[in-house]
Amino acid sequence: SQQGEEDPQALSIQEGxxxxxxxxxxxxxNNLQWYRQNSGRGLVHLILIRSNEREKHSGRLRxxxxxxxxxxxxxxxxxxAADTASYFCATDTDxxxxxxxxxxxxxxxxxx
Amino acid sequence: xxxxxxxxRHKITxxxxxxxxxxxxxxxxxxxxxxxxxxxxxxxxxxYFQNEAQLEKSRLLSDRFSAERPKGSFSTLEIQRTEQGDxxxxxxxxxxxxxxxxxxxxxQGTRLTVV
Numbered sequence: 352s353q354q355g356e357e358d359p360q361a362l363s364i365q366e367g368x369x370x371x372x373x374x375x376x377x378x379x380x381n382n383l384q385w386y387r388q389n390s391g392r393g394l395v396h397l398i399l400i401r402s403n404e405r406e407k408h409s410g411r412l413r414x415x416x417x418x419x420x421x422x423x424x425x426x427x428x429x430x431x432a433a434d435t436a437s438y439f440c441a442t443d444t445d446x447x448x449x450x451x452x453x454x455x456x457x458x459x460x461x462x463x
Numbered sequence: 464x465x466x467x468x469x470x471x472r473h474k475i476t477x478x479x480x481x482x483x484x485x486x487x488x489x490x491x492x493x494x495x496x497x498x499x500x501x502x503x504x505x506x507x508x509x510x511y512f513q514n515e516a517q518l519e520k521s522r523l524l525s526d527r528f529s530a531e532r533p534k535g536s537f538s539t540l541e542i543q544r545t546e547q548g549d550x551x552x553x554x555x556x557x558x559x560x561x562x563x564x565x566x567x568x569x570x571q572g573t574r575l576t577v578v
Contacts, residue, residue, distance in 0.1 A: 393569045394556075452508060
């Protein structure tokens with residue numbers, strides 16, 4: 352079963368624009384992670400945000416977390432063609448199990 | 464290379480054959496995960512280990528699937544009597560538990576094709 356759902360499913364933007372992806376989840380969490388996956392490749396870890404954090408930055412990435420709404424957003428600023436990939440959020444739960452459950456992903460296409 | 468390593472990267476097998484995949488986690492990581500991903504979907508959890516103990520298995524992991532981590536280091540995932548529906552990318556990840564919350568890092572995956 353999927354814990355998270357990303358929105359939109361697909362996003363196409365011009366190089367230089369900002370891209371925003373959203374993730375909603377169902378149960379309480381300890382932390383949420385965002386990953387990037389290029390076609391046919393493994394997942395690259397982007398950023399982890401803890402449940403007691405509201406915002407984190409890493410380079411051109413900005414992640415927010417709203418635990419009251421059970422949602423997170425990933426903002427990529429000044430996008431580049433190389434950002435073209437699928438982006439997934441993954442959540443653990445605070446139920447004592449430590450598996451990560453992934454959403455369905457957002458496919459981002461950045462046009463040069 | 465100190466990342467998560469998976470072997471082989473690609474495997475083509477005939478239906479009914481057994482296959483085994485290997486995952487070498489980041490050396491100090493005590494937690495190891497297996498996921499399966501089909502085209503256009505997010506990774507689906509299969510199982511995870513803390514050290515050598517297998518702590519959870521998904522209902523997706525039928526009796527034909529078995530995973531081991533005998534010495535708490537590398538892990539193997541075996542699929543017996545493969546079926547065409549087993550065709551997928553099998554991903555391994557590792558993390559460090561016990562010193563706060565740490566990231567889970569993934570390998571490049573093993574792509575299985577059952578013909």
